[in-house]
Amino acid sequence: MKPTVVDHIGIAVKSIDEALAFWQSSLGIQCTGVEEVAEQKVKTAFLPIGDTEVELLEATSDESPVAKFIEKKGEGIHHLAIRVDNLEKALEEMKAKGIKLIDESPRYGAGGAKIAFVHPKSTGGILLELSER
Secondary structure (H helix, E strand, O other), rough: EEEEEEEEEEEOOOHHHHHHHHHHHHHOOOOOOEEEEHEEEOOOOOOEEOOOOEEEOOOOOOOOHHHHHHHHHOOEEHHHHEEEEOOHHHHHHHHHHOOOEEOOOOOOOHHHOEEEEEEHHOOOOOEEEEEEO
């Protein structure tokens, strides 16, 4: 596995519209688009900063992992995503090392990325997303 860059930092918010007001008006960082990922019950907005992005995450259902996160911990950093050159190979290597995965195979993510999550029990408490674009 070869991580290439911090792909994005996911931030759970109650309202993308309200959060965008801060990021765009206060910091001057413009949103490149809002997308709903029905499979994950979430709406996302990406704000590019150099080679990485801030991803705002708004739940579209009370059953969404993002809704449960906000209910338990409040709004804030939800996950860190690193980009890898080959997601399937990265998952195979992690499984072989005994690393606990949430996703053992890639799934669809926002922006057309293939993604998979690594369980926080294996990362020192951080929800880690692996992303291939």
